[in-house]
Amino acid sequence: MSLAEGTRPRNFPDRLTGRGQRILRSWELLLFVIAVLIFIANTQASPYFLDPWNLSDATFNFTEKSMIAFAMALLIISGEIDLSVAGIIALASTAMGWALQFGVGTPGLVAIGLAVGLLCGAFNGVLVTRLGLPSIVVTIGTMSLFRGISYIVLGDQAFNGYPDSFAWLGRGYVFWVITFELTLFVVFALIYGVVLHKTNFGRHVYTIGNNPVAARFSGIRVERVKMILFLLTGLMSGIAAICLTGRLGSTRPSIAYAWELEVVTMVVLGGVSILGGAGSILGVVIAALVIGMVTFGLGLLNVPGIVMSIFIGALLIGVIALPRLVTKLRRR
Amino acid sequence: MNYSSETGRGVPVLADPVLRLSGITKTFPGVRALSDVELALYPGQVTALVGENGAGKSTLVKILTGIYQPDGGVIEVDGQASKFPTATAASAAGVTAIHQETVLFDELTVAENIFLGHAPRGRFGLIDWTAMNARAQEILTRIGAQISPKTPLRELGIASKHLVAIARALSVDARVVIMDEPTAALSSAEIEELYELVERLKGEGKAILFISHKFDEIFRIADRYTVFRDGEMVDAGMIADVTENQLVEKMVGRAVDTIFPQRNSNPGEDVLTVAGYSHPTEFADIGFTLRRGEILGFYGLVGGGRSEFMQALFGVTKPSKGACRIDGKIAVIRSPAEAIRKGIVYVPEDRGAQGAVTAMPIFQNVTLPSLKATSHKGFVRMAEEFALARKYTERLDLRAASLDQNVGELSGGNQQKVVIAKWLATQPKVIILDEPTKGIDVGSKAAVHDFMAELAAEGLSVIMVSSEIPEILGMSDRVIVMREGRIAAEFDREGLTPETLVRAAAGYGGEAAA
Amino acid sequence: MIRDFIKSREAILVGALIALILLVEIRFSGFASPGNLASVFNDTSILIILALGQMLVILTRCIDLSLASNLALTGMVTAMINAAIPGLPVIALIALAIGLGTLMGMFNGILVWKLDIPPIVVTLGTLTIYRGLVFLISGGEWVNSHEMGEAYKALPRLDFLGLPVLSWIAIAVIAGFVILVNRSGLGRAFYAVGGNPHAAVYTGIDVGRTRFAAFTIAGGLAGLCGYLWVSRYAVAYVDVAGGFELDVVAACVIGGISIAGGLGTVTGAVLGALFLGAIKNALPVAGISPFWQLAISGAAIIIAVAFNAQSSRKQGRIILKSAEHPT
Amino acid sequence: QDSVRIALVAKSLGNGFFEAAARGAEEAAEELGNTEIIYTGPTSTTAEGQIEVINSLIAQRVDAIAISANDPDAVVPALQKAMQRGITVISWDSGVAPEGREMHLAPSSDELIGRTIIKLAADHLPEGGEVAVLSATSTSTNQNTWIAEMEKVMDQYPDIEVVATVYGDDLADKSYREAQGLMQTYPDLDAIIAPTSVGIVAAAQAVQDASKVGQVNVTGLGLPSEMAGAIESGASKSFAIWNPVDLGYTTAMIAHALATDEATAEPGAEIDTGRMGSVTLDEDNQAAMSEPFTYDESNIDEFKSIF
Numbered sequence A: 001m002s003l004a005e006g007t008r009p010r011n012f013p014d015r016l017t018g019r020g021q022r023i024l025r026s027w028e029l030l031l032f033v034i035a036v037l038i039f040i041a042n043t044q045a046s047p048y049f050l051d052p053w054n055l056s057d058a059t060f061n062f063t064e065k066s067m068i069a070f071a072m073a074l075l076i077i078s079g080e081i082d083l084s085v086a087g088i089i090a091l092a093s094t095a096m097g098w099a100l101q102f103g104v105g106t107p108g109l110v111a112i113g114l115a116v117g118l119l120c121g122a123f124n125g126v127l128v129t130r131l132g133l134p135s136i137v138v139t140i141g142t143m144s145l146f147r148g149i150s151y152i153v154l155g156d157q158a159f160n161g162y163p164d165s166f167a168w169l170g171r172g173y174v175f176w177v178i179t180f181e182l183t184l185f186v187v188f189a190l191i192y193g194v195v196l197h198k199t200n201f202g203r204h205v206y207t208i209g210n211n212p213v214a215a216r217f218s219g220i221r222v223e224r225v226k227m228i229l230f231l232l233t234g235l236m237s238g239i240a241a242i243c244l245t246g247r248l249g250s251t252r253p254s255i256a257y258a259w260e261l262e263v264v265t266m267v268v269l270g271g272v273s274i275l276g277g278a279g280s281i282l283g284v285v286i287a288a289l290v291i292g293m294v295t296f297g298l299g300l301l302n303v304p305g306i307v308m309s310i311f312i313g314a315l316l317i318g319v320i321a322l323p324r325l326v327t328k329l330r331r332r
Numbered sequence B: 001m002n003y004s005s006e007t008g009r010g011v012p013v014l015a016d017p018v019l020r021l022s023g024i025t026k027t028f029p030g031v032r033a034l035s036d037v038e039l040a041l042y043p044g045q046v047t048a049l050v051g052e053n054g055a056g057k058s059t060l061v062k063i064l065t066g067i068y069q070p071d072g073g074v075i076e077v078d079g080q081a082s083k084f085p086t087a088t089a090a091s092a093a094g095v096t097a098i099h100q101e102t103v104l105f106d107e108l109t110v111a112e113n114i115f116l117g118h119a120p121r122g123r124f125g126l127i128d129w130t131a132m133n134a135r136a137q138e139i140l141t142r143i144g145a146q147i148s149p150k151t152p153l154r155e156l157g158i159a160s161k162h163l164v165a166i167a168r169a170l171s172v173d174a175r176v177v178i179m180d181e182p183t184a185a186l187s188s189a190e191i192e193e194l195y196e197l198v199e200r201l202k203g204e205g206k207a208i209l210f211i212s213h214k215f216d217e218i219f220r221i222a223d224r225y226t227v228f229r230d231g232e233m234v235d236a237g238m239i240a241d242v243t244e245n246q247l248v249e250k251m252v253g254r255a256v257d258t259i260f261p262q263r264n265s266n267p268g269e270d271v272l273t274v275a276g277y278s279h280p281t282e283f284a285d286i287g288f289t290l291r292r293g294e295i296l297g298f299y300g301l302v303g304g305g306r307s308e309f310m311q312a313l314f315g316v317t318k319p320s321k322g323a324c325r326i327d328g329k330i331a332v333i334r335s336p337a338e339a340i341r342k343g344i345v346y347v348p349e350d351r352g353a354q355g356a357v358t359a360m361p362i363f364q365n366v367t368l369p370s371l372k373a374t375s376h377k378g379f380v381r382m383a384e385e386f387a388l389a390r391k392y393t394e395r396l397d398l399r400a401a402s403l404d405q406n407v408g409e410l411s412g413g414n415q416q417k418v419v420i421a422k423w424l425a426t427q428p429k430v431i432i433l434d435e436p437t438k439g440i441d442v443g444s445k446a447a448v449h450d451f452m453a454e455l456a457a458e459g460l461s462v463i464m465v466s467s468e469i470p471e472i473l474g475m476s477d478r479v480i481v482m483r484e485g486r487i488a489a490e491f492d493r494e495g496l497t498p499e500t501l502v503r504a505a506a507g508y509g510g511e512a513a514a
Numbered sequence C: 001m002i003r004d005f006i007k008s009r010e011a012i013l014v015g016a017l018i019a020l021i022l023l024v025e026i027r028f029s030g031f032a033s034p035g036n037l038a039s040v041f042n043d044t045s046i047l048i049i050l051a052l053g054q055m056l057v058i059l060t061r062c063i064d065l066s067l068a069s070n071l072a073l074t075g076m077v078t079a080m081i082n083a084a085i086p087g088l089p090v091i092a093l094i095a096l097a098i099g100l101g102t103l104m105g106m107f108n109g110i111l112v113w114k115l116d117i118p119p120i121v122v123t124l125g126t127l128t129i130y131r132g133l134v135f136l137i138s139g140g141e142w143v144n145s146h147e148m149g150e151a152y153k154a155l156p157r158l159d160f161l162g163l164p165v166l167s168w169i170a171i172a173v174i175a176g177f178v179i180l181v182n183r184s185g186l187g188r189a190f191y192a193v194g195g196n197p198h199a200a201v202y203t204g205i206d207v208g209r210t211r212f213a214a215f216t217i218a219g220g221l222a223g224l225c226g227y228l229w230v231s232r233y234a235v236a237y238v239d240v241a242g243g244f245e246l247d248v249v250a251a252c253v254i255g256g257i258s259i260a261g262g263l264g265t266v267t268g269a270v271l272g273a274l275f276l277g278a279i280k281n282a283l284p285v286a287g288i289s290p291f292w293q294l295a296i297s298g299a300a301i302i303i304a305v306a307f308n309a310q311s312s313r314k315q316g317r318i319i320l321k322s323a324e325h326p327t
Numbered sequence D: 001q002d003s004v005r006i007a008l009v010a011k012s013l014g015n016g017f018f019e020a021a022a023r024g025a026e027e028a029a030e031e032l033g034n035t036e037i038i039y040t041g042p043t044s045t046t047a048e049g050q051i052e053v054i055n056s057l058i059a060q061r062v063d064a065i066a067i068s069a070n071d072p073d074a075v076v077p078a079l080q081k082a083m084q085r086g087i088t089v090i091s092w093d094s095g096v097a098p099e100g101r102e103m104h105l106a107p108s109s110d111e112l113i114g115r116t117i118i119k120l121a122a123d124h125l126p127e128g129g130e131v132a133v134l135s136a137t138s139t140s141t142n143q144n145t146w147i148a149e150m151e152k153v154m155d156q157y158p159d160i161e162v163v164a165t166v167y168g169d170d171l172a173d174k175s176y177r178e179a180q181g182l183m184q185t186y187p188d189l190d191a192i193i194a195p196t197s198v199g200i201v202a203a204a205q206a207v208q209d210a211s212k213v214g215q216v217n218v219t220g221l222g223l224p225s226e227m228a229g230a231i232e233s234g235a236s237k238s239f240a241i242w243n244p245v246d247l248g249y250t251t252a253m254i255a256h257a258l259a260t261d262e263a264t265a266e267p268g269a270e271i272d273t274g275r276m277g278s279v280t281l282d283e284d285n286q287a288a289m290s291e292p293f294t295y296d297e298s299n300i301d302e303f304k305s306i307f
């Protein structure tokens, strides 16, 4: 290194900031503080809030949506989006209900739910990765298409009469007040957290979200990773369809109506950048809890759902606007 | 502080400066890009602005054109303090620029690209398309560009796009014309046209600020110079009073060996053999062999298809025909991942888009293609990543605040080092460097050259794509010249002259050498 | 010129539209009659106006999901004011609707501009907020036909030269857009900002301000549509135009407005809206089960986007000179 | 003693019909004294939304839940949980499967409604003619039952032909378009029967806009406040509805009686319903209120400001 001799190589550390400082500046902390504040406000506002059974019931407000949100978080971090998740639920549920007519049992129904989820995910994935179409538009289309097929099959009818063992998947308790769905929520939170933050695959997801071209030039199979993410999102929608169908005990084409926007809201509130490249599963978990607590807490006060949604809309904008506003004002 | 009296040294001061800057300061979060900078531009004179990468040259251009606002300092136009809150304000004050990045719109026509923001207006203040096309044609003819104003920009090649950018700069009636590395994307013939244009503008009494890393052109067209180092103005004067070496020394703050590293090349066995590589539209019938420890130069005019071929070799695009052998074994490369596995890596030309992931930290950029090595059963191991990143960035003498700093916060030269470190960490057999020193200052450039020599000495085979003749001549063991997607000639280094190269690149009997 | 047009995606859309109309005509004669086509146009007017607003927003690489909620809120406000103060002239109510819609658009725009929040996040938030406000101000109550003034309800239906005023408003908006988009500095700025936001700054275009303008115009148009919708259907309630935001985006996509920004035409947006409108009107007429409608429009979107992507796919640069130019 | 809290759960908030029912329930609460009505419901007509609402009502330990269900089966588990925790659960308007409630109060019997809607159309078509049905959402149970009941009595009207059944999804614009489509497809159409309060208003508007007042008579089930305009213009000659105020009133009365154990829900039981008299449960624990009431020019002004 003959030329570098003139100047001394500068020494620099691995990291400038310690772990403590990184946590202090994190989005997750802000969100966590909000969650705690909402928790306290809820306990003050209603005497019924701090009851294990009530809290357990309240988890249904977010468990199914958040399972999809985990996969959606990865998808959004990679720079894509899937607005068809609620459509997939409708189609998967319809397929299960249809199979039920032929006496298929619980394991078969579950397999069908998962398979339809995967197939729908694959359909989106192929359109996006093979044909290179923008995912937001493709999935606006498949959102109508998937639910539309449900309508064609079901029309004004409903499928019901699911066996108890199947219903348990949506209503059952594993231990005390801990529902099966809540258990799934925790398990998936851990799995997705590890996958995103601790594996090479997760690193690839971040890289693709930040710069897909450089990712490709670095030997990452961008299309394959995105395909996997669409498949995962489809699969999670299938799982959500199984839980929701089990919980409702019936299938109608309008099932899970408008959930796609709620799932995206949850992901974005969790600090995942809608532009891709940034976000964490912890954030999504806290966001799920925040949304669950807000809806349940306001529900206890009999606030109409549409007013709750104002609250959540304002929370979404507020939580994202606040840090930016502060930096802006501080810079003045 | 009076600029002209300080640096006058017997130079006749012709007229008052059109534009004078004093005390200009600009900081970005964590970076002081400019501090207390002085500059004066005189009518009918070309002032060259030189400095290493990240010295703050482009930042100054952006301040002069209203894109950035300075934190402090005064801009005087004709002795009047002025402010440029927007690009429109700057052009209204008669300051126009050809920016370093091409800042054009693919979906709009050439004419509109030239006139966007100041289109001719007709009745009711509505845009007059007829007048716009006519005036665009006029300007294009004036700069000798054979482009129809109605063509959508996306249909043009990179050099023509650059001509459109130049036409745009000339479409406002300016008194100050700034050119930030205007020749970087042009072929030699077009560069000649540009020089003529500069002469004409001088004759019209315009003040010109010319930024370049190429000293031959600075000494050819500039009247004055100003040197920036680390955001400060360190010197200014008349070109006639300095030598190239003096200028370089002022820039870097030390003497720099601009001679290429001395190498004893004794290439070993064949590492890579390419035969009959073809593509439907980009290149045809490319074949050569690369030996161990060899540096193979690829020369050609910009747009000659070298990058396209290299990317096909690296698996980014698919060739329609052709085969390659690595270490004698047939190798099928369908994706970059496969290429990396087989020991071929590619340092792309477009650092920002293809090389670095600017929003991610240095260490993660470096380990990106080597994750298999630093991880355990698919799970990342941060400590090993830091160790690997440290090893290779230290070797390249990277300058950064920390290893978890985002790559986007680094200067161009240091970003290039991160990209090279990333590829070296995979311990490749063949490294393809596509314009490795494009837009890099002399200091970093020499470091990259030394490093290349070192790698070759260690037994790595290097393919170097470059459009700079000195670099090609100084570094290569052998040179392949590509033209219009085909191999036009192959030369040994011995006795190779610039003339031969240029002739081969332009086609025998074609335009004369620059 | 003519040859260019034949190859353009607008021509293909026109072809698809004509094919659709003829197809329905075969099953049900009368669908293609001028009178009926005029009524399809009239029916689609609101979608056209909204799609044009959305087009501007999408051109600047943004998206506005709150248009339908904006429409519902302005519609409800004008209906409630009309019911409360019957004497207020309709023109004042229209001005109010446009003003209110503009304000809501400005709110979206200011968040995008000044705080740099991604537009999809902003409008996902305001989508629920604006809709929630409709509930809050109305308390969930409807405003019914008989509570509205005659003049209020009559305007969009008034016949003028054989077409209802509603259609004429749509035509006026289309004409205005042709001029705005092709002949004004602001109009070209929308393309510049979406085509290359980075370069737009160098051209003296303020990216944030241009986006703000797009949101503002779209909001104003949504406000206008709020009045038109409520007076046309003579009823105002919370769920007015629920889910319509996605129809509007779909119309733009079918019309070839690139979601990546900077690419699209007024003709495209209008044709996209007409195509969706024609499908919606044709299905009940052609006797196709209403349960098929959702799937058909979904499939139409996918086909349209696949098609647009195909036709706008970058032709590779051609470096190789073919055999006729040997060296 | 704590007040009796009765939750009145609507299919969705923001629907005039349910608002009117809530007023009736409030009236009952006032009469009963020491009773609180919680009027609530989801934002859109989905089962998931109603389950969330039911869960929060269970958590508040209300005394009774009276629900008009979006899905007769899906809400059953949640309602069963409510019953397990000692909450009285009844359904009204749109029913819940028997295992999910103690009793159901139908606004009128399905049979009566089915007969009424065709009779409304037939009364103005002495010569016979073509009629079409504009239904609400394709998934709402009661609509389909009524249409089925109507078809059962069609043989009494040999000259009348039902040419089509279309769905307006309870959206004003879609219903409007469907009505338009009907008039185009069947130029000789004489009447549109819309057994939904949203559809009937939209259909009347469509008829008016198509200048077919007098040719096409819009009838079905609607609210006087919403239909006053259509009666005035002549687009609708008459329509029917049970009185939602009375329905809400009766629901609250029954819920109160069951919650305070003044009555039990079992087949044959007779439950006192204040000013409405009493209802008797059939073998499915169902009770029906009266025949729908018909509104026309003669009485619309009297009712349009009430509900």
Ligand SMILES: Nc1ncnc2c1ncn2[C@@H]1O[C@H](COP(=O)(O)OP(=O)(O)OP(=O)(O)O)[C@@H](O)[C@H]1O
Pocket: B028, B029, B031, B032, B033, B051, B052, B053, B054, B055, B056, B057, B058, B059, B060, B100, B409, B410, B411, B412, B413, B439, B440, B441
């Ligand atoms: N937008 C920005 N944000 C943060 N830092 C910036 C920004 N733009 C430039 N810088 C920093 O300011 C310094 C000066 O950059 P500038 O682009 O002016 O250099 P330059 O002299 O033009 O270099 P080159 O020769 O590579 O073009 C560099 O350290 C660069 O990293």
Ligand SMILES: Nc1ncnc2c1ncn2[C@@H]1O[C@H](COP(=O)(O)OP(=O)(O)OP(=O)(O)O)[C@@H](O)[C@H]1O
Pocket: B154, B155, B156, B157, B158, B159, B300, B301, B302, B303, B304, B305, B306, B307, B308, B349, B350, B434, B435, B465, B466, B467, C317, C319
């Ligand atoms: N019309 C164009 N539009 C956009 N980019 C272009 C265009 N023409 C060339 N480029 C880009 O310019 C670069 C050079 O093109 P190419 O690879 O064909 O030639 P080359 O011989 O490698 O030239 P270079 O000296 O730039 O490496 C490539 O990265 C290519 O993508």
Ligand SMILES: [Mg+2]
Pocket: B057, B058, B059, B100, B180
């Ligand atoms: Mg620069």
Ligand SMILES: [Mg+2]
Pocket: B303, B306, B307, B308, B349, B434
């Ligand atoms: Mg190249």
